């Protein structure tokens with residue numbers, strides 16, 4: 001039996017070991033361990049990659065979101081529209097600045113915020129819309145930007161899962177006011193530790209994010225605002241520079257794998273992920289749906305295939321949001337998705353043999369499901 005782990009981060013390191021080791025050694029050798037030229041070079045390279053004017057390295061993806069909201073002066077008394085189905089970080093960022101997350105249900109095909117539901121969720125307190133490009137698939141930005149413009153709202157994007165994705169031909173990175181990235185190790189562009197960035201085309205917002213993430217200081221020992229310490233580590237910036245040059249190749253491998261899953265699993269009765277016509281997704285996750293998800297996951301586990309659920313409990317059902325839950329609108333789509341989604345192994349370092357093993361196990365497991373095909 002070929003065992004297939006859900007994710008093998010060491011394989012990604014081994015492919016680039018000489019480059020990564022040299023990058024780390026270069027920083028250690030430089031004697032410069034906070035900020036500096038590696039961070040500046042990565043910021044310039046990542047901005048260019050995202051087709052954005054500015055990139056600011058920060059400590060992690062959650063901080064990227066928090067700093068973006070603070071840069072827009074969003075805080076106590078404000079409301080921010082967030083997806084009802086997302087990783088909890090999207091909501092926590094809104095809560096951290098003292099604002100209130102207001103959930104909007106997803107389109108069940110793309111799993112991203114349904115633009116048709118945005119307008120109805122707007123109140124006089126709404127300040128921003130925060131779509132998430134979930135699983136590597138862009139949210140439908142144009143109608144969201146349009147509603148936001150008509151109501152004078154800002155748009156902050158959670159791009160933690162979509163490095164390299166395109167919306168109507170243009171890279172994610174500069175559609176909204178501020179675009180927030182995570183380089184958590186398992187992301188399409190992942191560091192060896194926590195890291196993040198914000199991209200934008202607005203120079204004054206870029207400057208404000210940079211200030212807030214650096215103790216509110218531009219000039220050493222001169223503090224203009226009550227900022228925080230959330231900076232991109234130069235060792236990780238050097239690693240990210242090396243990995244960025246491989247990102248397109250790796251995303252191509254993910255695309256090929258997604259296409260193969262799509263062909264091989266058609267006709268199984270499982271709901272398979274689809275790309276919207278305006279989207280070029282980068283398949284951070286390959287998420288199928290089935291009403292017997294738990295049984296399917298159990299069977300696959302017995303056959304040696306690692307799977308995960310993104311995400312088993314929607315934010316409004318988390319104990320962390322027990323205070324807010326009673327006053328939130330119902331979110332039946334998010335709840336249904338949480339019961340049915342299952343992520344199969346996918347990634348640039350999964351071999352063709354491993355994908356064969358996943359598919360063989362999938363066919364065996366599906367045949368045993370009560371309501372198969």
Ligand SMILES: *Cc1c(COP(=O)(O)O)cnc(C)c1O
Pocket residue numbers: 060061062063086087089090132158160161181182183184194195196
């Ligand atoms: C990973 C992730 C984050 C948070 O990133 P960290 O770097 O782990 O803080 C935020 N939003 C989404 C959708 C994510 O997947």
